[in-house]
């Protein structure tokens with residue numbers, strides 16, 4: 001997938017936004033939806049996506065909507081930190097397949113890191129069960 005292509009309304013995050021497939025939800029308002037990554041690179045790996053369903057990546061997002069979206073990214077990052085108390089947090093985002101993007105609806109990753117614990121593979125590790133993810137999501141939600 002190149003950086004420049006039409007938005008695919010059938011991408012997996014668009015389906016999550018429309019409620020067609022489930023997610024372990026952390027937060028939702030009129031601007032953004034946040035949910036647990038099902039192939040987590042660490043415990044508490046959380047995604048934040050804009051509700052606007054036509055931005056494939058960071059470059060596509062209208063500048064005047066970025067501020068409100070990034071406030072949600074920070075809000076969730078703060079709740080992840082407060083709820084899980086990691087030693088560090090990666091906040092990252094990929095644009096285009098050569099950069100590592102695999103789902104073509106804009107999203108930020110919030111990935112807690114603990115001293116001495118290796119980072120799992122990006123979009124390539126094992127799938128976590130809802131039973132595993134739900135209690136972690138609850139700890140994050142409790143700090144929102």
Ligand code: AMP
Nearest residue numbers: 012036037038039094100101102103123
């Ligand atoms: P990226 O590779 O930056 O586009 O990130 C996409 C992320 O979405 C990866 O970290 C995947 O593990 C994650 N992912 C893929 N499908 C789902 C899903 N159904 N629910 C939650 N996260 C997903």
